[in-house]
Amino acid sequence: MNIWLNSVLNKDFIDNIFDANSKLYSKSSLLHFQFNSQQVEQYLISHEGELHKYVMIYDQTENYHVHANTKFSQKSQVDTIRERFQYDATLKIEQLERRQQEISAICCKLETFFGGTTFVKVFWTPANKKGLKVHFDPVSAFIIQLEGEKKWFLWDKLEHNPTQQMSKVLDEETIGSPREELLLKAGDVLYIPAGMPHRAECTDTSSLHITIGLSVCKVFDLLHFAVEQLSHKNAIFRHSITPDLPNCEFIKAQLDTAINQLNNVNAEQLIKSYTLAVNASRPNIHNPLLL
Template identity: 25%
Template sequence: MSALHAESGDPGTDFGAGVAQARLLDVPPSEFATGVWAKRALLTRGADDYSDLFSASAVDELLSRRGLRTPFLRMAKNGATLADAGFTAPAGVGATIADQLDDTAVWRQFADGATIVLQALHRTWDPIGAFTSQLATELGHPVQANAYITPRANRGFDDHYDVHDVFVLQIEGTKRWIIHEPVHPDPLRDQPWTDHRSDVAAAAQRDPVIDTVLHPGDCLYLPRGWLHAAEAQDEISIHLTLGVHVWTRYAVAEQLMNDALARLRNDPAARRSLPVGVTGPDDVVEAVREQLRTALEQADAAPAFARSRNGQSRPAPLGPLAQQTACDALDESSLVRLRGGLAARLDGNRLHTRVGWLDFEAEELPRMMGLLGEQPCVAADLGLELARRLLRAGVVLPAQP
């Protein structure tokens, strides 16, 4: 299920060379997988130069030219999130939607000490989209990206914890990070830090585990639940937070239970009415417990897990006009490639992907296996009919020679 092992013996694929090892970590993959992941914070100095991913000019372009709307932007100051009305407005003729960011208002709030939070950058900034997609594939868990732009000597948020793991990548400027151990280890997504506000405040007064200043190129990994607060130093700070929305045993338990309950809905004995005059379940609870135990033994979490996994990430971008042009111009010399981020897998003669499924004839399967190797294929090797079908389904994209 997971590409990393939180505990020895967990199932998962090998976690090895890739963007995580090349750009985020200075420990061997095996050490990160078994000794760091979901267990402790890890600071890596000079992990990489992240200027190809994001920059101050990227911030300005997004804020002034892209027509962003909430919730792709929020602002915070002194631990409180600002009301959207303080930095949004209609954008004139033909763009009168009121929740578009107003770059003048954003500038004024920023100049007054507010932190700019650019959310879901994996959807709005191509270099980050490609990076997070590759990282998610390596980790086996969905990844999203936010940027935090904080004025000098300011902080946007007080001590808190996140309900997802994070990699913090310092892009520009410097920021002091103060890290404390969890007060509620491994929180689920519906267990925010505000449920433990007093414990968080008390823990923040104790000696930190890490108190350091991040410089451009530094990377900090924090498992979910670890307390943190950060403050920009003597210049504007820009950092990326890559949020890893980890799958948990609880999520698998939910999927098993949902499947078991669905099975019981189809069991006449489970649907039977309790006796007239019943005052409680005592007379039937053991029988129901046994029915539930049997249903759980038969339950299968895999289909629900696959649906959830597919719904939490998107495939690589597809340009509709380029795709149509590729379909119209397809010939035996055309190059196509498997679309990235599809989570494609063959089950018998059926190909499952994030954009749907396709069935194939037995003689087509060897050609499909070659395509799943993710190297570009010549349409003649696939067969023109199959290549056209895959293009129309959005499973393959035109490739450059």
């Protein structure tokens, strides 16, 4: 069903593509036969009254959620969304990994192989309209084209595995010409690593695609978790830092203590504990029968 998955769920992808390069997998997905604009319409209709939680509207001047209180509006949430789409707004619909069986199955396979977490967003853009401005994301992304066509413009990576705070919108005049221009059609899949600037625009037809974001464990995640665990055992790491603290020697002494204790941490056990903690705090979004 999804040939592209066989290409990414292997060591060669991790060694040569993952976190480093973009990759186009042409005609490698059949998801568009199972999930298309009709299913999106049904999704919106069935979640009337809650769409302010899941739908973001992007137009030429502002980005906003659909209105939340339908009791004081003359239009339903679905009618508002339809109207804005007709007036050339792009729709972003979230949390499909929780509610769509085939998409959930893909997310499960990605998480099983790479670890970390996934999330899914649907982007529905009118004909001849641009999507978001040039930007890069803090997560890797798999773009699956479902309907229509969309041009993608890619630039060389600016950051290696940026954090959420490092993600940004860029000035296209400043970063220069894109290194690559791709046209995605239904069934095509594009991988974009974290930190790679990109933007997209429609051709003379509207476009529907999903983005599967993949966020895997980083070294700083483990370090943060390890220090937090040490603070549970050593009260000195929980000491308040106030303006009347005598001098920086106190802080330096505690940093030295923390470094010494981190050197004695069992890396294998740390990874297991971190994984358990992350999984325990996540909502149960996937159906295990789909694995």
